[in-house]
Amino acid sequence: MLSKIPYTKPSITALEEKFVGDAVRTGWGNNCYSYINKFENDFADYMGVKYAVATSSCTGALHLGLSALGIGPGDNVIIADTNWIASVAPIVHLGAKPIFVDIESDSWCIDAELVEKNITNRTKAIIAVHLYGNSCEMNKLQEIGKKYSIPIIEDAAEAIGSIYQNQKLGSLGLFGTFSFHGTKTMTTGEGGMFVTNDQNIFNKVKTLSNHGRDKNQTKQFWSDCIGFKYKMSNLQAAIGCAQLMRIEELVKQKRKIFNYYYDFLSRFKSITFNYEDHEKINGYWMPTIVFDLDSGIKTNFLIEQFSKQNIDARVFFWPLSKMPMFTENQQNVNSYSIYKRAINLPSYHDMTHLEQDRVLSIFKNIKNLR
Ligand SMILES: *Cc1c(COP(=O)(O)O)cnc(C)c1O
Numbered sequence: 001m002l003s004k005i006p007y008t009k010p011s012i013t014a015l016e017e018k019f020v021g022d023a024v025r026t027g028w029g030n031n032c033y034s035y036i037n038k039f040e041n042d043f044a045d046y047m048g049v050k051y052a053v054a055t056s057s058c059t060g061a062l063h064l065g066l067s068a069l070g071i072g073p074g075d076n077v078i079i080a081d082t083n084w085i086a087s088v089a090p091i092v093h094l095g096a097k098p099i100f101v102d103i104e105s106d107s108w109c110i111d112a113e114l115v116e117k118n119i120t121n122r123t124k125a126i127i128a129v130h131l132y133g134n135s136c137e138m139n140k141l142q143e144i145g146k147k148y149s150i151p152i153i154e155d156a157a158e159a160i161g162s163i164y165q166n167q168k169l170g171s172l173g174l175f176g177t178f179s180f181h182g183t184k185t186m187t188t189g190e191g192g193m194f195v196t197n198d199q200n201i202f203n204k205v206k207t208l209s210n211h212g213r214d215k216n217q218t219k220q221f222w223s224d225c226i227g228f229k230y231k232m233s234n235l236q237a238a239i240g241c242a243q244l245m246r247i248e249e250l251v252k253q254k255r256k257i258f259n260y261y262y263d264f265l266s267r268f269k270s271i272t273f274n275y276e277d278h279e280k281i282n283g284y285w286m287p288t289i290v291f292d293l294d295s296g297i298k299t300n301f302l303i304e305q306f307s308k309q310n311i312d313a314r315v316f317f318w319p320l321s322k323m324p325m326f327t328e329n330q331q332n333v334n335s336y337s338i339y340k341r342a343i344n345l346p347s348y349h350d351m352t353h354l355e356q357d358r359v360l361s362i363f364k365n366i367k368n369l370r
Pocket residue numbers: 056057058059060084086087129130155156157158178179180181191192
């Protein structure tokens with residue numbers, strides 16, 4: 001039996017072990033925030049933003065940010081139909097309604113023209129999710145946001161290391177969020193980050209993230225509003241500090257892995273890949289391929305071929321509007337077409353060329369692939 005190729009796993013070195021070991025031994029009492037503070041400062045520096053708040057997850061970071069914007073019952077938030085549930089759950093938890101719009105066929109990200117068409121006086125935010133490292137059309141979205149005075153939020157969980165017009169994705173919207181889940185390019189086990197340049201929203205999120213206790217509040221155990229418990233632990237932050245020191249290496253390896261696949265697969269005209277152009281650099285969190293309709297190649301067929309070779313097959317995100325919680329707006333043509341003929345390819349840091357060749361051999365063996 002061939003050894004299993006997982007689609008992803010983290011890269012943990014002696015550096016992470018050293019940092020987390022130190023946190024375990026010394027990060028208590030007066031030092032219980034030391035790695036958290038360092039991680040937040042280092043991450044803000046890396047992103048080129050003023051403020052960062054470490055959280056227990058990206059979902060939590062989004063929940064905090066949307067809550068700080070005052071989003072609630074009666075409000076609408078526009079988001080792409082093709083997404084992971086985490087980006088939309090906080091909208092629903094706040095009592096607001098997600099409006100699902102279609103994705104572009106090449107970037108697999110939200111279609112800005114459809115965003116504008118769906119704006120009403122209930123629209124309170126637009127969430128730009130940079131899918132699989134691909135970049136949303138941020139200029140177009142920012143213009144729309146300005147025109148209608150609606151904040152643009154970036155869910156950059158999949159886009160660490162991705163660059164749009166010389167700026168890091170996640171640093172362009174009113175706020176951005178990141179995930180350090182074990183499947184992401186950099187990890188803290190579980191964890192997330194909220195980033196912004198806006199002092200007002202930073203203060204609100206800081207208070208909300210601290211059970212509603214204002215940082216200037218002098219009374220102990222006094223809350224000024226109902227907040228959340230979405231803090232990152234000092235131990236996780238220690239791992240994060242080490243991973244962040246290695247971020248260029250981690251992203252570079254993702255790009256290498258993508259390019260190795262691309263070098264072979266780009267000979268097939270029926271395959272399209274994660275999007276990149278002269279204004280964008282893709283962090284390639286997850287190398288992904290989509291087959292043309294004409295090719296007749298379907299995700300289900302690919303899953304079968306992958307599992308025969310003991311390789312993890314990971315499907316493209318479903319349209320969220322297909323799920324039983326949401327039943328409106330099922331007209332999104334690209335969202336309802338692309339997922340049926342797409343697949344993510346394995347891309348963990350320590351993957352060898354031999355292992356990548358095993359993945360590629362699947363495509364070598366598909367008859368009539370053009
Ligand atoms: C992974 C992911 C999330 C969720 O991150 P958690 O840290 O697990 O909450 C949210 N949005 C996107 C786009 C993701 O890929």
